[in-house]
Amino acid sequence: MTPTGIWLSAIGTLAIFSFLYKDNPLYRATEQILVGLSVGYLIVMTFQSTLIPRVVEPVQNLEAWGFVSAIWVLLMWTRLSAKYNYISRWPLAIIVGAGAGLSIPAMLKARIITQLGATIRPDITIDVIIGAVGVISTLSYFYFTRPQTGPFRVASKLGTLYLMVFFGATFGYTIMSRLSLLIGRTEFLLGSWLGIL
Amino acid sequence: MRAAGQPFSMRVWRWVSTLPLILFLWAPSHARPHVIVILPAEVSDVPWDAGTALEIRWQTELPGDFEIVILRNRQDGITDTVGRYPADVLMVVDRGLTPGREYTYDFFVYDKFGYQVSVTKGRTAVAPRKNWFDREKSSELVIVLLIFALLIWASAHKTETYVRPIPGLKAMEDAIGRAVEMGRPVLFSAGWGAQLDKPTTLAAMNIFGWIARKSAEYGADLRFPVHDALIMAAAQESAHEASLLEGKPEWYVPENIFYVTGSQFGYAAALDGIMERERPATNLWLGTFAAESLILSETGNHIGAVQIAGTDSTIQLAFFLVTCDYTLIGEEVFAASGYLTRDPRVLGSLWAQDMFKIVIALGITIGLIGSGFGWNEIGDWLRQI
């Protein structure tokens, strides 16, 4: 990083951290700059990585499929017109429809079948049984169309306990991850900027 | 050329080079008779595929230290090596072929010392065929069809479905009403992880449709900053429809559903700013969230907003649970639209989902009891799908 760069990012870093004390004009200005830059960044990257090689160049080369792609782009951009913006629902519908169709086998396999395959282990140990009880009781917590009474209540209560263990574990792990980021920023402020590390 | 005329070293070399052959003749007798025999090989189409593979089988009793080199000939005269295989492999699948094109195969057998002991030229040409169904996926197809059948049947026939109370959803209407009383906005977000081709986002948009209707009904100031213009378009359509259904077309202001940025922390920083300045009375975090979840909900907590969250992002659930008033966990997000709209078709499919849970619980129980007795069929079947 150049000295200018280090100073710029140090000022920005402090401006964002100032939000921890309270919202203030410096934070608000930095926030606007961050959002503006990031929108610009994404637009440039999208042009370079997708629109130019996949739409602009094929159209310039007069490829038939390139024109089809260009049509999708134009249909999407009808959103900007007050009169024709209903047309933008068509490309929207492609995304929704194709996404739904793609997700069914993918979800079925990765979220259900594989997880079940890993639950029903060939080797029976205490851990496998604890795991299976956890899966079944958690599922009973998600059982919606029956009042939670009787043995059902016990099962879903047990499921809640498993859920709490899971949430506690993720929270514990996450704290670590989040601290690493602060360590990175602090190293930058103390080391790269102030030079006291 | 007379042998006697050769130098001594050459004679030694001839002996040395013949030695492998001599050793070979001493090899186990069962290996020998096949040496001169033509390799009986058979080439056939691989069924249930895209028509890009042929199956090559051969029969021999040669041991594994004999090797077979297979060459593939195209009708236009081009020859490639398929590969070099131990003789006792007996079966090879040749992939990456062109559907409908004809191929013949030649087999060269080498002994354990690398000597070529037989050549078999293939005569019949075989072409791989394209197919319309992949048999390896038949289990999945059956499961998909079963799920579809039950879901569709239940949607059509289950008219009365009980749904257990889901506190977060019960509180939603009050939370919107509260914002109206306080004269402050309702803030909605489907999360930075949302994309319109994900089922969770679709579920979140269904909830948003209901929220928009209630907001239109009560006259709440509903704001939805988005990170993706497709979601913006979908949400605007939803809100527009809600305003028309409630007979309040003037309630719909497209600018209230606005694009912020696709950058995760740009989005989080902007939402934090919006919360600090506009002080929404109610925050609704429903969709797919990543690390921004806690930045949003902790700031929301700080400004004293009532917060209802719901997500399929398992990691973020813990944060929402600690910082929000109500949290919908995983599948509750998918159940929400049925719960809120009371659409019998949606509730019916909820009932079907529950039936599958029973099947799954039974499957786990039976499968594990089976495993205890060494019967692993269920687990093995699931793992090979």
Added chain:
Amino acid sequence: MRQQIPVAIVATFGFVMLIQYFVPHPFASAAYSKILDWMQIIFAAALILGGVTYAQSHLKKIVQRREGWAYSLLALGALTLMLAAGFWGGIGQGSLFMWLFYNVQAPLQQTVFALLAFFVASAAYRGFRARTFESALLLGVALIVMLGRIPVGEAIGPALPDLAGWIVGVPAVAAKRGILIGIGLGSVAVALRVMLGVERAWLGARK
């Protein structure tokens, strides 16, 4: 018509993408690749659209001199700077575009992210109260996992990291599997309802 066309598109593309999964024929994979391609292009087009509406809304604020319009000026300035740098100067190594990204945008984003270290602490302080058995369990597990993952915990004894590892590996995984299976069922059901046009509010107002 305005309603039916999108519903028909959803159903067509949905079933094509579902069915092609089971069909090995090259025709299916060609259709599949083409649709994937279109999806990417539509996503890209939407991103540009987002940028345009973003610029529009800030322009409006500036023109109408609404509250905080000076901030909108900053936002538009930053956007213009990035676009100009990217489209004129290129995005290669050493370009102004990349310089801005590395020296301004990325550190700002990292700092917003690093806010989480503070928020995690305040959320834990406020939220982790052993009010009920469930919240005590949540708190206890979180403390064990936190201690078990740092050298200090390892110094207390090997049992602590082992316990933390067991919690993450056995009961937490079980709960997570339960959640995942539920989400899987919910997703399939939502996807099917969408493909059949049962839920379609986002496809447009009935007129």
Added chain:
Amino acid sequence: MNLAQLDRRWIFAIIALSVALPLMFPIGLTGEVSPGTRTFHTLIENLGPEDVIIVSFDCEASSWPEIGPVATVLLRHVLERGVKVVGTSFLSEGTALGYDLLATLEAEVGGEYGGDWVYLGFRPQYVATMLALGEDMQSEYPRDYLGQSTGDLPLLQSVKSYRQIRLVISIADDTMPQYWIEYAGARYGVAIAAGLSAVMVTTFTPYLDSGQLKSILAGLKGAAEYEIMRGERGAGLRGMDAQSSAHLAIIILVLVGNIAYFMKRKDT
């Protein structure tokens, strides 16, 4: 001062100090190497110069302080084994960071662009691209990150799709490996491993058990462990002191909060 309703800015100040002080006055904590880290080490040890892997930088610049140390120590090992690398990215911000890291590390081992490694760059629609990479890499990426035609890159002459890929390593701060598993893994059977932020460990442990993920290396702690195995002292080990003290600070804060809560409840 009411401890149970402490102004959160005090908490913020405590956290800031507990991170800054150990950085200024290090004690040099190291810690043990977990079995998971060893598994990853072995996984890479089993690769050689004939193998090609995909390394995907599926992270945002924001989490680079945590994920960068993981990526650095892993990739340095990969490159020292002579493994060929195809670089991709599904979050635009990871693109340049990944390129820079790969370029720097390849320069250390004298790797040549085009022959030893290529960088395909960013695609916004990850699911579609992951699937398309299994069909034909070159038509999905007609050009690489540097704008060269991928048809001209020697490495991509033999690498066409997942079939020639031994392993995918997703360097991720979020759920992207899940999509690698669900789409690339489930559909094309390619082996997947992940360098993660610590937060994602509980998300991916089930996939590890089910074999859908070969191995994971997570967080600053994971990086530190890997550094111990390789005898390096990198960013992972440097951060361990601050990590530990801030952890302890939060634990003490939570305990104090509970004590205050129970004392107050007793009073009322």
